[in-house]
Amino acid sequence: MDDKLRERLRTAAEAHRPDRERMLARVERGMAEGPSARTPPGPLPWLRVVGATAAVCGVLAVGAYAVTSAGGGQTRGGQVAASPVPSASTPAPAGSGRVPELRTEDGPLWADGAVDPHSNAYWAQSNVTLRTTQPLSSLTVELRIAQTGGVDTTGSWRSLPERDFTVSAQEKGGYLVYRWTLKPGRTVPVGTHMFAGQYNHAEGDRSADGDYFTANAARSTGQRVSVGDDFTSDH
Template identity: 40%
Template sequence: MDEERLRGELREAALAHRPDRARMLARVEQGMTAPPADRARAPFRARKPLGAQPPLRTPSGGRPRWTATAAVAATVVGVLGLGGLAVTALQDRPAPSAGVAAPGPAARAAGTIDLGSNQWWAQSDLAVTTEAEVTGVSVEVRVALNGGVVTTGHWQTRSADDFEVTVAEESGALVYRWTLKRGRTVPAGPHTFAAQYNHAEGTRDASGDTYTVVLTGRDGGRTTLRGAFG
């Protein structure tokens, strides 16, 4: 039984409870009028608190009648209070934290140098595979400025209308950025982002080239993927 259902049933039971007032009063009256010997055998007895003074006595030497009354009343209150205590204990239980971040969309990425690259020109391919539709995409490819690197273009497998693309030199690298436009989505599946550039003649060292991908799911969870092309 789940907690919400348990709370509801306990609450309904507490509200529906109606004490048998006539039976309770009869029990109290019986305790007040019963002979001393019978009261001694009664199931409810008032305990003497530790360190308390000797109990009060009536002129006849017996205990005052209110002792039995108080014992019965205290027991009834204790029994009736249990239902409310159970409901309160559940209601006061702290709810699960709402500040826990949602898990990001499952995805993977890999950076490679395209096989069509040559001794003057190259293309860095970033393959991103998403397991579910995403509502936010931010892709960054950094090509180290070694060997006369100059941009010659870029492309992606998704529609060009879905992304804002920028290329700029920053901190010793040629940086390509793709940002999914607001209100657009990218479905589950494989996607490619490619950065193209010229370089000095020969085989270029791509060990300093890196990528970063940030994906946002429909529930707001984010996944960040990082890697290199070396």
């Protein structure tokens, strides 16, 4: 029920004033006339008048209750329904989603992820190591650092030539996401290669349990391979 309708009901109820003189005149007239010959046996006239008066009062009381209750809910079938209380919900913290199922080896490609041992209480580096036994005609490496507090990029690097890759770093879905994409026409040679993302973080011993990376590549034959790993403490 909107505010305008509640105000109209309240105004109507407050403006109503019983016509006492008219009601008293009806009572006196009923007592003077007495029971009619055509009136079936029943309560005395004054009882009927009192009952009618009580009924009128009851109607007014119900009207006042309806106006008073209008602000607390809507009426359904004569009953006042209380407004529902919204259930509380706690949003999931950023970067706390499950790490997807990953495999560290697929065909000629192998991968590993580890936090660099030179990381400290304010800064860290996450290393992605890839080893391929065949040349790759395409490669996209994506490193995701969970936003555990104060995580902010300070740079990145790779062991392969810088001119061969398009590099980006951005906040996305509760993660700091680094992405290295091999440019068209370039090739990743056979060997072991490293990709590293560097970042500040909140003071303290940061847990990397929510961090992970993926690497999607294609061999010269066109067959696609995909690997990935997390950064749990057992590395």
